[in-house]
Amino acid sequence: MNTPLLHVTEHGLYCEAGGFHIDPTRHVERALITHAHADHARPGSRSYLAPPTGAVILRARYGQHLKVQPLPFGEQLNLNGVTVSFHPAGHILGSAQIRVEHRGEVWVVSGDYKTERDAACEAFEPVPCHTFITESTFALPVFKWQPQAEIFSEINSWWLANQSAGRTSVVFAYALGKAQRVLAGVDASIGPIFLHPDARTYLAAYQAARVPLPEAPGATPENVAAARGRALVIAPRSVTRTPWLEKFAPFTTAFASGWMHPDSPMKRPGTDAGFALSDHADWDGILATIRATGAERVLATHGFTGQLVRWLKLNGWDAAELPSQPEPRDKKQMELFA
Numbered sequence: 001m002n003t004p005l006l007h008v009t010e011h012g013l014y015c016e017a018g019g020f021h022i023d024p025t026r027h028v029e030r031a032l033i034t035h036a037h038a039d040h041a042r043p044g045s046r047s048y049l050a051p052p053t054g055a056v057i058l059r060a061r062y063g064q065h066l067k068v069q070p071l072p073f074g075e076q077l078n079l080n081g082v083t084v085s086f087h088p089a090g091h092i093l094g095s096a097q098i099r100v101e102h103r104g105e106v107w108v109v110s111g112d113y114k115t116e117r118d119a120a121c122e123a124f125e126p127v128p129c130h131t132f133i134t135e136s137t138f139a140l141p142v143f144k145w146q147p148q149a150e151i152f153s154e155i156n157s158w159w160l161a162n163q164s165a166g167r168t169s170v171v172f173a174y175a176l177g178k179a180q181r182v183l184a185g186v187d188a189s190i191g192p193i194f195l196h197p198d199a200r201t202y203l204a205a206y207q208a209a210r211v212p213l214p215e216a217p218g219a220t221p222e223n224v225a226a227a228r229g230r231a232l233v234i235a236p237r238s239v240t241r242t243p244w245l246e247k248f249a250p251f252t253t254a255f256a257s258g259w260m261h262p263d264s265p266m267k268r269p270g271t272d273a274g275f276a277l278s279d280h281a282d283w284d285g286i287l288a289t290i291r292a293t294g295a296e297r298v299l300a301t302h303g304f305t306g307q308l309v310r311w312l313k314l315n316g317w318d319a320a321e322l323p324s325q326p327e328p329r330d331k332k333q334m335e336l337f338a
Helices: 052-062 148-164 178-185 203-208 221-226 283-293 305-314
Strands: 007-009 012-015 020-022 030-032 047-050 068-070 077-079 082-088 096-102 105-109 131-136 168-172 193-195 232-235 251-256 273-275 297-303 318-321
Touching (some): 131 283, 148 273, 297 305
Parallel strands (some): 047 068, 168 251
16 A cells, blocks of 8 residues: 555654655654644754744744745745645744645645634635645634634723723733734734734744734833833733732733633633634634535544544545654643643
């Protein structure tokens, strides 16, 4: 039996013909990276290939010494007779789907993706292929997102209500991608906005990409206190119950994540409010993307793979689960990236 164009090894998803890995889980010679979240991009490989905005973020995360070759979206590169190209995934800034073509056979690896456009990253583009490897983080029919304009209106109203009560508003959002999306989407005229230092690490990359973001200094006890309960603080959820956060009291907390959907089977308590703002496609978005690719075969990974594969098979697709790869060191990261 011929080796498939892409298959899972102990180092991750591998293209034997091209001699490269996609989002490898261990150190490899050549790594093609869909995006810079830690469950997809790891330091230590000899060389990396990523879209230009993704390359900037990779260096911001892992150091300017990282050997990253930028490949513009849509531009093709030949690797040992295999043609590869990056196409916007709409997940976070610099996130990509990776198209792999060899001898007329085309595979597309989605990475993480979102079909609704937002102001903080490149817009998703479906890519025709024969085999589509799709993420399935929210691949259950219960997951259907509200339009993001409605969610940001809810966040703004919550912020205003907290101001009336004299309490600082703290939104928990992953430091890369979600924090910048929240910053780009809220109404900055309501009051001052402050960012956790981890989220500020990536601001230069967003500014270089000309993403319109309001002013957001680093959050400190002094400047948050000076705002007298009017401020919005955007910080990773890891600061919960830390001395850093307690210095901002009185405050009210919320979590921006798809897991905050009211019907989510994995919703986590521990905040005063929740907003179902996700950087992943919902059920309808996943199915619409699969149809748009025209794929003859669909492989599901990262999430509710079994449920998605069963539905696809019942509806006429050739579908299977892609063998699992190792979990992130911190399993809670899967929740935070959502």
